[in-house]
């Protein structure tokens with residue numbers, strides 16, 4: 001004859017077993033996904049590297065800055081800045097720390113919350129963001145004309 005206490009234990013045991021069953025069903029799904037993910041993730045999260053900037057990237061970035069990316073509307077045709085946005089020439093960088101390439105890319109892809117600076121202005125792609133960041137960085141380092 002079973003007591004209330006042993007029935008309680010029984011229910012807990014059933015719950016533990018079904019949790020284990022759930023976990024063992026979920027694990028094989030989770031593991032290959034992680035294995036497939038890691039090589040791609042390593043590339044996707046690689047730091048933008050200024051030594052890998054090419055003249056083609058800078059030219060593409062210049063066109064994006066003055067076109068699709070709409071950057072010129074706030075930051076000026078010559079990166080001189082405006083009433084609404086800072087210059088992107090050499091200055092005391094506020095968001096893109098020290099004007100470093102990864103920092104410029106970060107601002108373009110994340111925006112500055114609470115300001116007019118949105119992420120991916122003009123709906124540019126990640127590749128276009130890299131190009132436009134290359135352009136801004138290169139102008140700031142005297143390696144390209146605005």
Ligand code: HEC
Nearest residue numbers: 069070071074084085093094095096107112115116117121
């Ligand atoms: C609608 C206006 C607007 C547009 C369009 C815009 N920005 Fe900005 N941007 C701003 C403002 C405003 C800030 C300053 C945010 C703050 O107050 O800290 C800023 C900040 C920045 C900074 C950081 C400056 C610093 O001093 O650290 C970078 C880099 C930048 N923008 C690049 C771009 C690029 C590249 C584009 C185009 C792809 C672009 N922005 C488009 C308004 C704009």
